[in-house]
Amino acid sequence: QSALTQPPSASGSPGQSVTISCTGTSGDIGGYNYVSWYQQHPGKAPKLIIYEVNKRPSGVPDRFSGSKSGNTASLTVSGLQVEDEADYHCSSYAGSNWVFGGGTKLTVL
């Protein structure tokens, strides 16, 4: 059982927006602004798309955005594209330790 809670699935049509939640505790998400999000296509390694709650690494489209409120973080994908279909994992620093969510499978209908 993962430390952070994500919905197992999410879906949207091309062009729409979808938001994925990630719930933790005051010991991880609520205690630090060090939430990150990873995109993982089948058979591939995870790819960092959001760090420090809402920052995007170079090369990540601005369609991906992150936010946090209390013990819950969120990833929003706007203007969905077919290539966005993947698993999305949240993670948080938890004091000399990192915790992950169980992952959300995003389907682009």
Added chain:
Amino acid sequence: QVQLQQSGPGLVKPSQTLSLTCAISADSVSSNSVAWNWIRQSPSRGLEWLGRTYYRSKWYNEYAVSVKSRITVNPDPSKNQFSLQLNSVSPEDTAVYYCARGKFYALDIWGQGTLVTVSS
């Protein structure tokens, strides 16, 4: 660009030691601004951070509580790589193992992954 290349056996017998190596290119294991991590992924446990090593005038290691008694992460500056050793493995340790660079409290560069199966 920074790349991580993993190597090591894909099959380990129960009670033995799992050993993997991660070779770094275009960065340094002795860098003062990043850390070098091991993570694993299995269908039952999802992604699980295992441990890391980093250099800040001296070497430091941090390990997940779940594996702390069995894990060692070692840097090898002479070869610019770092390694994972996990002792006394059981079938529950079967997973895809990844090495990754840690920067800004996130994992920004990942290795290709190694499927390690624990079976006799």
